[in-house]
Amino acid sequence: MEKDPEYYLTTETAVRICRQGDKEGMQHMLASLSRLHKASFFRRVVFAQASIPPVLLEELAENVFLQTWETFVRKLADGSLIVGSPEYTGLFFVMFKRGYLRELGKELRRVRVENEYGRSPMGAESPTDEAFSLRTRQALEKIGENCRQLLTWRYIEGLSHDAIAVRKRIDRASSIKMVSRCGRRFAELWRSIVHQF
Amino acid sequence: MDEEAYLIRIADYLDGKMSPAGEEEFMRDVSGDAALRALFEQELEMAALFTPATPSAAPVRRTFPYRVAAVAAAVVAVAVGVYIVTVDRTPPRSVAAVASDTTRVVAPARPDTLRATDPVLAARYYQPYESAKDPVEVSYYYNQYRRGRYADVLDAKPVDYQVLDAGGSKNARLQRYMQLYKGLCLLEEKQPGRARRYLDSAWTSPPDALTNTAQWYSLLAALWQGDRAAVHNLADNLSRRPNPYQDRARKILQELL
Numbered sequence: 097m098e099k100d101p102e103y104y105l106t107t108e109t110a111v112r113i114c115r116q117g118d119k120e121g122m123q124h125m126l127a128s129l130s131r132l133h134k135a136s137f138f139r140r141v142v143f144a145q146a147s148i149p150p151v152l153l154e155e156l157a158e159n160v161f162l163q164t165w166e167t168f169v170r171k172l173a174d175g176s177l178i179v180g181s182p183e184y185t186g187l188f189f190v191m192f193k194r195g196y197l198r199e200l201g202k203e204l205r206r207v208r209v210e211n212e213y214g215r216s217p218m219g220a221e222s223p224t225d226e227a228f229s230l231r232t233r234q235a236l237e238k239i240g241e242n243c244r245q246l247l248t249w250r251y252i253e254g255l256s257h258d259a260i261a262v263r264k265r266i267d268r269a270s271s272i273k274m275v276s277r278c279g280r281r282f283a284e285l286w287r288s289i290v291h292q293f
Numbered sequence: 294m295d296e297e298a299y300l301i302r303i304a305d306y307l308d309g310k311m312s313p314a315g316e317e318e319f320m321r322d323v324s325g326d327a328a329l330r331a332l333f334e335q336e337l338e339m340a341a342l343f344t345p346a347t348p349s350a351a352p353v354r355r356t357f358p359y360r361v362a363a364v365a366a367a368v369v370a371v372a373v374g375v376y377i378v379t380v381d382r383t384p385p386r387s388v389a390a391v392a393s394d395t396t397r398v399v400a401p402a403r404p405d406t407l408r409a410t411d412p413v414l415a416a417r418y419y420q421p422y423e424s425a426k427d428p429v430e431v432s433y434y435y436n437q438y439r440r441g442r443y444a445d446v447l448d449a450k451p452v453d454y455q456v457l458d459a460g461g462s463k464n465a466r467l468q469r470y471m472q473l474y475k476g477l478c479l480l481e482e483k484q485p486g487r488a489r490r491y492l493d494s495a496w497t498s499p500p501d502a503l504t505n506t507a508q509w510y511s512l513l514a515a516l517w518q519g520d521r522a523a524v525h526n527l528a529d530n531l532s533r534r535p536n537p538y539q540d541r542a543r544k545i546l547q548e549l550l
Contacts, residue, residue: 140316144324145334176416190309197307201341204334229550232342251343256308272304273297279339286342 110184114172126165133185134161140189141196147207153200160199164192235285243278250275299329303336411524414548415516418541422477422506430456431470443478446471466503469495473507476514485514489523505536512542524549 113121138157144150168188171177177187205228236244249255249263257271264271305311306319323330427435431454437445454471455464476492479485492514495507508527515523524545531542 136313136317140313140320143320143330143333145330176413197337198341198344201337201339202344205338205341208338228342233550247343251340257304258308268304269297269301272300276300279335283335283339 107184107187111172114169115175117173122169129165129185129188133189137161137189137192141193148200148203156199156203157196160196161192164188164195167191231286231289234289235282238285239278239282243281246271246275246278247282296328296332299332302329303333306333307336411516411519411521414545415513418516418545419480419513421481422473422510424506427470428467430454430467431474434471434474438474438478441481443482446474446478449475469497469503469507473503473510476507476510480510480514480517485517489514489518500534500536502536505531505538509538509542512545516545521549 109121110125112118113125138154142153142157144153148156165188168177168191172184236247239247246260246264249260250257255263257268257275260271260275261268264274266274302319302322306316311319323333421439423439424435434446434449434454437443449471451464451468451471454467456467472491472495476488476490476495479488479491489511492507492511496504498504500508508531512524512527512531515527528542528546528549531538532546
């Protein structure tokens with residue numbers, strides 16, 4: 097007899113299932129997530145845009161969903177995930193959203209580089225992540241100290257604008273504007289460093 | 294809508310300040326409003342520039358059946374998960390939770406396109422200390438640490454473990470081991486600051502095996518505290534000389550770059 101998927105929606109139950117290695121329980125959790133929540137999750141992260149066809153965006157979301165599930169189960173089992181919320185689905189969504197937007201950002205960046213520098217011929221080496229990282233470090237070195245600090249807080253340390261506002265003793269709206277301005281300056285510098293390619 | 298209002302909406306979305314319905318509405322607006330979409334994509338690309346090199350999940354322009362592979366990976370992951378939780382690991386206690394106090398506060402507000410925080414990184418690399426070669430004179434305290442009886446270790450005084458007819462160097466060595474155990478117990482009790490004081494006092498120059506271990510756990514404690522300068526210093530130290538933590542120290546250095 098099929099178990100009620102709602103039964104598995106509490107974080108406490110999810111943790112117990114993963115820690116005990118309850119295979120059937122995990123299958124029901126995944127089925128429950130897929131049946132009850134996946135469509136909503138996708139609507140909250142996937143948007144239509146010109147550079148990547150919708151079918152590939154859906155596929156990207158599917159891949160990230162499954163990768164998130166893999167990480168989620170592992171972290172619940174080893175206790176490295178924070179389980180403060182009574183419903184694990186919210187926790188799963190935060191991980192999924194983060195993963196999807198990160199992958200989308202990387203893909204957008206790749207498409208932009210192709211548009212700027214041309215697509216690499218088959219077999220030719222395209223700019224690597226390491227080359228991007230090097231370029232990012234060089235751009236960070238060139239930018240002003242104030243901007244470097246703001247960008248580091250936001251994009252490397254992962255602070256929210258609320259946290260930046262507290263550190264900088266400004267309001268949240270000012271943090272958003274300042275980080276945006278610094279981001280534009282950083283993007284200009286990043287584009288100006290071409291010799292890595 | 295002016296650009297500032299767009300930026301605020303984007304920040305609200307990325308900082309997790311919207312309701313589920315608000316997020317769906319935001320996605321619809323991004324799809325339909327080219328100006329908002331351009332700003333949002335800029336933000337995603339910007340975050341991607343700071344993302345460390347990792348294998349991409351993107352299926353774009355690839356011929357390999359990624360969906361099938363991902364399903365297979367998920368099945369394998371579940372199997373691995375089952376294996377992990379069924380093998381007797383018997384650590385003193387789950388210490389990954391040391392990271393929890395920090396991440397519990399900031400995780401909901403974190404932008405969603407960013408990499409793991411330092412405490413999460415620390416939790417990923419943390420394993421309880423395990424050794425079969427520690428001095429027998431302090432084996433009681435080692436076992437108490439492994440059993441999770443941290444108070445016994447933390448309350449120990451030199452008179453409890455030092456050997457009366459031993460030379461000063463032997464007792465000094467025992468004391469260093471006890472500093473290590475106390476530091477490890479404090480890590481388990483989510484006190485990385487105090488733990489570092491004990492761990493740091495177990496170092497010697499030139500470094501020996503005990504110093505390597507103490508420096509490794511000092512590094513993790515510094516990660517939990519977000520003390521990047523100390524992390525870089527210790528990781529750099531450990532990555533330059535042969536020791537059991539050399540590869541992990543190198544990886545941490547790479548992840549923090």
